[in-house]
């Protein structure tokens with residue numbers, strides 16, 4: 197029996213229709229609710245996917261464990277076209293940035309909330325050689341859309357150490373992830389598409405081509421559960437390599453007008469400033485540590501030239517995989533199981549584009565790119 201679409205569905209007027217799927221009798225007393233997809237997890241992956249699927253006319257039920265590790269709530273939210281010590285273009289930056297810009301703007305309208313901010317990013321050079329290199333690169337067609345200016349001497353108002361000048365980037369910005377997730381949570385709740393509870397794999401009933409979970413029937417379950425997926429058997433082939441990170445909240449007077457990025461990023465956000473991050477593959481607890489704080493502060497002091505005060509400290513574990521590419525697609529063991537994970541260190545930039553790719557694959561059968569397809573592990 198194919199899943200139905202309920203365009204103006206109200207979960208309070210639930211169906212009491214008895215029906216049968218090949219050999220399986222649903223209890224007529226059960227209140228069956230029918231959706232196209234169950235989404236497990238409401239971090240960046242689950243939220244962007246819910247927005248994509250519903251925009252394409254699908255009905256979703258999102259389960260979110262309020263106690264679960266939620267890397268998205270810790271994230272700085274930075275959207276940066278040029279990253280890393282070597283200052284390289286973000287992988288697939290042109291496609292990702294083009295899509296995310298439209299996606300978050302549309303989401304702001306739908307969710308009636310402001311959370312997407314465009315802001316210049318300034319990356320001080322570490323040497324004259326680097327400065328020269330960027331004077332050449334800035335006219336390269338690939339880099340041009342993201343380079344606002346190559347500064348060959350220190351900015352007059354510079355609050356950071358930049359003796360060799362620096363690279364001023366455009367098209368960067370940040371997502372206030374907490375505001376975005378809260379707005380998505382409220383919208384899902386108000387449209388009867390949210391259960392703020394932990395999803396339990398043991399309660400899934402696989403029936404022919406559908407699944408039934410605690411009275412909810414759907415075509416597929418899509419796991420957007422971040423690092424929690426490491427402990428599941430459904431996609432045991434994925435080579436996860438989770439990495440913990442910590443962020444500090446600091447006060448600086450007056451507030452910064454740009455994001456500064458070298459070793460760490462310093463970003464004006466929520467009336468304060470977020471500073472991050474570090475990378476730890478060994479300690480995978482969600483607890484902030486003194487060691488992590490000291491590591492970030494050492495880099496912060498090398499960059500920032502004005503006094504600051506630490507007023508907050510958080511930690512999370514990024515759902516990274518060994519080849520550092522997102523992981524999406526259908527399980528080769530059970531066609532009802534789907535994954536959207538592996539967003540690693542750049543979830544804000546990756547989630548919209550690949551949520552769209554996954555939705556197109558589920559709805560229209562469009563093939564998922566090989567390098568991100570979960571079947572690359574088989």
Ligand SMILES: Cc1cc2nc3c(=O)[nH]c(=O)nc-3n(C[C@H](O)[C@H](O)[C@H](O)COP(=O)(O)OP(=O)(O)OC[C@H]3O[C@@H](n4cnc5c(N)ncnc54)[C@H](O)[C@@H]3O)c2cc1C
Nearest residue numbers: 237239240241261264267268272273274395422441543544
């Ligand atoms: C310190 C730090 C700084 C970062 N900074 C940036 C940044 O500046 N820019 C950027 O792009 N990225 C950044 N990231 C990375 C970004 O946070 C991740 O890429 C992204 O959040 C991953 O999103 P996700 O939805 O896959 O996972 P998560 O955000 O971890 O979400 C998973 C969700 O699934 C839920 N869940 C798990 N199991 C269940 C279950 N059984 N039932 C119901 N719900 C369940 C969890 O509760 C959680 O809500 C940072 C990460 C960290 C830790």
